[in-house]
Amino acid sequence: MAIPEVVRKPPFNITRASHVYLTVRDLDASRRFYTEILGLVVSAQEGGTLYLRGIEEACHHSLVLRQDDAPPACDAVGMRVTDAEELALAEDHFARAGITARRVERPYENGTLRVTFDDRSPPVELCAGMPLLPRLLNDYPAQKGGRALRxxxxxxxxxxxxxxxxxxxxxxxxxxxxxxxxxxxxxxxxxxxxxxxxxxxxxxxxxxxxxxxxxxxxxxxxxxxxxxxxxxxxxxxxxxxxxxxxxxxxxxxxxxxxxxxxxxxxxxxxxxxxxxxxxxxxxxxxxxxxxxxxxxxxxxxxxxxxxxxxxxxxxxxxxxxxxxxxx
Missing domain, CATH: 3.10.180.10 (2,3-Dihydroxybiphenyl 1,2-Dioxygenase, domain 1)
Incomplete structure (x- = not known):
């Protein structure tokens, strides 16, 4: 099958891959791995959920770890859209196309739309924005492990x-x-x-x-x-x-x-x-x-x-x- 033609003017604007949600069994062990080995930094921890970002990243999180006794899994992969207006355009587009998309509440995200294309494709969450935190790119004493950037x-x-x-x-x-x-x-x-x-x-x-x-x-x-x-x-x-x-x-x-x-x-x-x-x-x-x-x-x-x-x-x-x- 040939690759489809590129859509030059898409129905809304996705800008990049931005964040991923994982479940883990031992949050403390995972925190040590991601901060000490990869060098991610903690943006927040609330109960059994940990929010992390790279040292070059200003948006609140690019990795979310949630402790769960079930087998470890990925909840969704996240993509950014430009803003809330583009998220509304996305919601309208999927409704017209007959693709399942619903609003979900995610802490530290300024509007999130969960999209399920079909049962053979990964679940995707579109996010319209996040709070900003200081970049740690120049905070050399705070950097650990591989100093993951983004x-x-x-x-x-x-x-x-x-x-x-x-x-x-x-x-x-x-x-x-x-x-x-x-x-x-x-x-x-x-x-x-x-x-x-x-x-x-x-x-x-x-x-x-x-x-x-x-x-x-x-x-x-x-x-x-x-x-x-x-x-x-x-x-x-x-x-x-x-x-x-x-x-x-x-x-x-x-x-x-x-x-x-x-x-x-x-x-x-x-x-x-x-x-x-x-x-x-x-x-x-x-x-x-x-x-x-x-x-x-x-x-x-x-x-x-x-x-x-x-x-x-x-x-x-x-x-x-x-x-x-x-x-």
Missing amino acids: LDHYQCVVPDVDATAAHFMALGFRPSKFTTSVETGQIVSIFLHRKNNPHDIVLAQGGGPRLHHFCYIVSDLAALLRACDVAASFGLGRNVEHGIGRHGPPNGVFAYLRDPDGHRIELGLPPMQYMDAEERANTWDSNQGQALIPWGALPPQRWREEASSFAGVDAGEAPAARWLPQV
């Missing part, structure tokens, strides 16, 4: 990349890169973005919908190494699951870590910029392992097979991912 993107595993990508592209998301199966020609992964780098959400084929990982940007290789070293000093060295390595597209250096509940986080160096409307998506095929990861080991099998469930969503069977050559 949330960059999500990767979700979905059973039908074409169908889910069409939902996002109808809202103005542009493709920067896609991978096709060498056997069938089918699209097995696609990078979609609203901000000016290659990805806000990546969709990859497999059993789902599930959250494969979310990514924070770090400043440099020293910060990436420090996060891994601090993980090891806390007895979590084996939680560094994959990397350090380099992605061919979009040329980013990365490491993947697992938090105490198994949620996967990518730490990456600042990615290339992808800005102009006339730029075309790069095409790769699933046999180009050397191009997809030019150096460093290919990912372990669990990286292909394991991902976080979305709360209340039946992901069905979870076969190995098919967007990279098998190991």
